[in-house]
Amino acid sequence: MTEHSNRETPDTEPSQRLLAIVEEMARELQPDRTAPRSPSLQSRLDRDLGLDSLARSELLLRIEHAFDVKLPEETLMAETPAALLEALQRARGTVTTARVSPVDPAAEITQAAANTTPATPLAPVEGEPESAETLNAAMDWHLERHPERPHLFIYGDDDHPRTLSYGELDRGGRDIAAALLARGVEAGDRVALMLPTSPDYFIAFLGILRVGAVPVPIYPPARPAQLEEHLRRHGRILTNAGAEILVTVPEARRVAHLLRADAPHLEAIVTVAELCDGVDTAAAATPQGENLALLQYTSGSTGDPKGVMLTHAQLLANIRAMGKRLEATPEDVFVSWLPLYHDMGLIAAWLASLYYAIPLVVMSPLSFLSHPLRWLELIQRHRGTIAGSPNFGYELCLRAARPEQLEALDLSSWRIAFNGAEPVSARTFERFAEALAPCGLRQEALMPVYGLAEAAVxxxxxxxxxxxxxxxxxxxxxxxxxxxxxxxxxxxxxxxxxxxxxxxxxxxxxxxxxxxxxxxxxxxxxxxxxxxxxxxxxxxxxxxxxxxxxxxxxxxxxxxxxxxxxxxxxxRKDVLVRGGRNIYPYDLEEAIGGLEGVRKGCVAVFGNPNAESGIEELVVVAETHVDVAVQREAITHEIASVTVDIVNLPPDDIRLVPPHSVLKTSSGKIRRGATAEHYRSGHLGKGQAPVWRQVTELALRSAFQRWRHGTARAVEWLYAGYAWSIFAIAMVLVALLALPQPRLAWRWRVAHHIARGTALLTAIRIRGEGLARFPHREPCVLVANHASYLDALILTAVFPCSFRYLAKAELRQPFLTRFLLQRMGVLFVERDNTREASHTTEKVLQTAREGASPAFFPEGTFRPEPGVQEFHMGAFVSAAKAQVPVVPVAIRGSRMLLRGKEWLPHPGEVSVVVGIPLQPRSPDWSEAVRLRNEARAFIVAESGEPDLDTSRT
Known part of the structure; x- marks a missing residue:
């Protein structure tokens, strides 16, 4: 249908065209459903047609494109096609009177960007609240230095944000704190928050902290019609948290009586307006770092609530670690639509921005779902540098974007586009980068991340x-x-x-x-x-x-x-992720099991990843004896309805299967993983084999699994025995062939060839890079990272020249070990004896001055976990004083060969990368520090392991 016909169609036709679009969406979502019923204007979008919030977002985009209008974001909460039609007619009326030409999407984005002039660049902020032990203290640090600095730009329905400075946020928070104190709230009490993204949320959250109480964020209902059921479900969370006050929207007060049975400890349901109504500011408690700062409930856990306990110190530790890794500064701008009840939106977006004095531009999740490109437009408008989303958010932007809209966007400021909170789809990121490359988005800005509420975020x-x-x-x-x-x-x-x-x-x-x-x-x-x-x-x-x-x-x-x-x-856990939210199967299985026609205790709910979209689909498998098609259709409808009531979204697939199709353990627990495998393989619901065959197949599978596991372990042990035998033979050969040599250089050359043969026989492939940089004929100080017991063997195999390794003094006790190591020129040192440090430095210094090359593992020791630890200064002080170069050597891959606290070696490949020799300029301490920093930076970069030295900035 042409654009002209879209605009000129008589008013009697929009309802039919609208229903056709809705029906097309429903058929796409359920292509396998036989004879789907055509929707009517009164059909429920969720229960009858299976459209969740993401599907409704796509539906709104199609309606806007088809009718050439822009619908308000509250249209996303429409329950029926009739409500959509009403919103459409209002929008078309506005279009008719205000605009006669078709919508120009590019001009629309350009005009939206012009509606709000970007704020004048903010004054620089010196430092960060490093000494703060609580979120309250971090807030006070900013209030002392720049109370008028804008912190929050909160977007509502229009293009003009509500701006809150640190001072304004604090004043509002103190009003809330005074009201809570007046209501008897004390330090350590839990106060529940069920508010949408708005100034009220931020003020209320800070006010709770100012009392020394503990905020308990709960996600608000997606639509007003769900408010009653929403409150009922969250009664268990409120009871588990022991919350006596719920701060929420005015609409919730009308159904407050529903919570009396489910949350008997809840004494008051109040709004922010009521809390701010004329209460004098009072002195609030000052929490300590070890005090509880937040209860982060793993969203969806209403059956067995799990509130992650996070203290002020834990939140600040995670914020600081993330900020250090991301190189966060007050010059950044964070643009977020992420829900504030979720750890990624609350901690990573807001609290981290508050700590680092980063301006935070926020829009509501509802606004994002209804108009995804608004997020990108705000990144352009505010020159955003940090913004992120779960995978589905990037997919939503891709589905919403048209080429002419993207042409008007400038996303060149976006330096960190993170993706977390649900499985990351490489395909989605690839498509997103390709589509937005003309907008200036750089591929290197894309960043998959991993976190969980139990680590803060x-x-x-x-x-x-x-x-x-x-x-x-x-x-x-x-x-x-x-x-x-x-x-x-x-x-x-x-x-x-x-x-x-x-x-x-x-x-x-x-x-x-x-x-x-x-x-x-x-x-x-x-x-x-x-x-x-x-x-x-x-x-x-x-x-x-x-x-x-x-x-x-x-x-x-x-x-x-x-x-x-x-x-x-x-x-491994049964939780599945949808739209950035965790969904726990138990509650849903219990509710569906209570429906008429469904076998109780015979329902499995699980996730099924969609390879194309990267979204995890919600699948419900329910056993039933019912064979009549009409009755099965009714059961399917009831399952969809219950699912919407409990998790706020419809299932993507409902399978009614014969009895005994849902797999269980011997104790009767649902085997969701095994049932999901049957679903994916197409074996779900097929006739059961005879018992004798099932028992036989089970026994064979069990025997095969035991055989496979046992074989793998046997191979590991056989290799380990073989490898240790080769190592022992190598030691004997060193003793017989190398030690008798009269010169140290000759002994090392023999040991070098034996080490190379040992690596070859044990399938350890060693690859050297930059060996020509090593000064073979001049003395130097070699420094290398230490990741495995085999590092000395690897270095000996790579370098034919002699070194004077440093070894801990304990190895001097056994006579044979002492004799062997002394003949190979090893220097024994007291690692943990401070008094001996000066003596050790002089010993090393004398060695370098005599023309020998000391070799250090400056970490001193190593751990099983990957990472380059702090470097001790001995090697670098010795090099500076002796005026000999430091040669950094990065060993990559040796940890997996034989890691700390393990005695089972493994074959594998190792890289040894030699850096450019670092020449000392003076014998001073500052020069030794420079040598250490440059050598360590090279080793961290080339070793492929993370930097574990948290003392460095």
Missing amino acids: GLCVAAPGRGVVLDAVNREVFATTGEARPEPDPEAAQTFVNCGPPLPGYSVRIVGPQGEALAERHEGDIEFRGPSATEGYFNNAEESRKLYHGEWLRTGDRGYLADGDIHLSGR
Whole structure:
């Protein structure tokens, strides 16, 4: 249909055209559904037609394109086509009187950008609140220095933001604090927040902190019609948190009585306006760093609420670690639509911006869903440098964008476009970068990240400017053994997204089925530890106990490490992610199991990743005895209706299956993962094999799995025994052939050839880079990172010249060890004896002056986890005083061969990269510091491991 006909169609036709668009959307979402009913003007978009908020967003875009109008964002809350038609008619009336020419999308974006002139560049901010131990203290730091500095630009329905400075935010917060104190709120009390993105949210949150109380963010209902059911579901969260006050929207007060049964401890439901009504400011409590600052409920957990406990110190530790990695400064501008009840929107966007004095431009999630390109337009308008979204947000922008709209955008200021909170789709990022490249978006700005509420928000983040890094591994090997073996052939490869290394001060490890730490490039369960790791879930000892594995925390995710970077491969926990929200199956399974016609306790809910969109689809599988088509249609409709009531979105697929199709454990628990595999393979609901065959197949599969696991372990042990035998033979050969040599240089040359042969026989492939830079004929001080017990063997195999390694004094005790090492020129040092430090430096200094080359591992020791630790100064002081060059050497890949606290070696490839010799300019301490910093920077860059020295800025 042409644009002309769109504009000239009589008024009797819009309803039919609108219903046709709605029906087309419904058919696309459920292509396998037999004979779908045609929608009427009174059909429910969610329950009857299966349109969730994302689908409605797409529907609004199609309506706008078809009718050449712009619909207001509240249209997204329309429940029926009739409500859509009413909004459309109002919009068309506005268009008719105000505009006679077609919409020019490019001009529209250009005009929108012009409506608000970007603010005058803000005055620079010196430093950051490094000494602050609480969020309150960080706020006070800014108030003392620049209370009038704009902090928040909050966009509502129009193009003119409400601006809040630090001073205005604080004054509003103190009014809220006084009102809460007047109502008896004390330090440590929990106060629930159920507010949309608005000035009220920020003021209320800060006011709760000013009392020393604990905010409990709860997501607001998507549509007013859901308010009653929404409050009922969140009664358990309010009860678990022990919240006595709920700060919310005025509409919620009308149904406050509904919470009396579900949240008996809740004493008051109030609005921000009521709290700000004429209460004198009063003195508030001053929290400490160890005090609870936030309860972050894993959204969707209404059956067994899990409120992640985060203290002020933990929040600040995570914010500082993220800011350091991202090189955040007050010159940045953060543009966000992310929900403020979610850790990514609350902590990463707002609280981090507050700490670093970064202007934060915010729009509501509803506004984003109704007009996704507005987010990009605000990035242009405010010259945004940081903005991010879950995967579905980028997809939404791609679906909404038309070429003529993108031509008018300038996104050249965008330096960090992060993607987290749900599985990252490399395809989505690739398409997004390609589509927005003409707008100035650089590919290196794209940044996949990994985090979780139990770590506050961020855990693994790459340095800015790296872009999207993909790891192609052999699909068959990964599926059968869990080894992520690199695969150059695209046909045989499976690709995983690199989500970066752990943040400074954090560690990540991969563990196997028995809790044993796995080597790099082996898939297993992801565990972490760090300064913001939660102490558990509030008032939920059982779930808190499950969270911990010794000093490590279980993430519930699966993946592998490669060169210290995390690659996600799946999830062990049953939670599924949709639209950036966590959805927990249990509540939904219970509710659906209570429907007439559905077998109770025989319902499985799980996620199914969509390879094209990157979105995790919601699948419901329910057993039933019903065979009549009309009754099955009614059951399907009821399941969709219940699903909308509980999780605010309809299922993408509903499967009614015969009894015994939903798989269970021997104790009767739902095996969601196994049922999902049957769903994906097409075996769901098919007739069951005879019992004897099922038992036989189960026994064979079990035996095969045991055989495969046992074979893998046997191969590991066989290789380990073989490798240690080769190492022992090499030691004997060194003793017989090298030690008798009269000169140290000759002894080292023999040891060099023996080390090369040892590496060859144990399948350790060593590749040297930049060896020509090494000053073979002149003395120097060699410094290298230390990642494995085999580092000395590797260096000996690479360099034929002699070194004077430094070894800990404990190795001097056994006679044979002392004799062997002394003959090889090793210098023994007291590592932890401060009094001996000066003596050791003089010993090394004398060695260098005599023309020998000392070799240091300046970290002193190594850990099982990847990362370059702090460097001790001894090597660099010695080089500066002796005026000999420092040669930095980066060893890459040795950790996976034989990591700390392990005695099972592995074959693999190692790179040894030699840097340009660093010449000392003077014997001063400052020169030694320069040598250390430059050598360490080279080693961190070339080793492929994260920087663990949190003391460096």
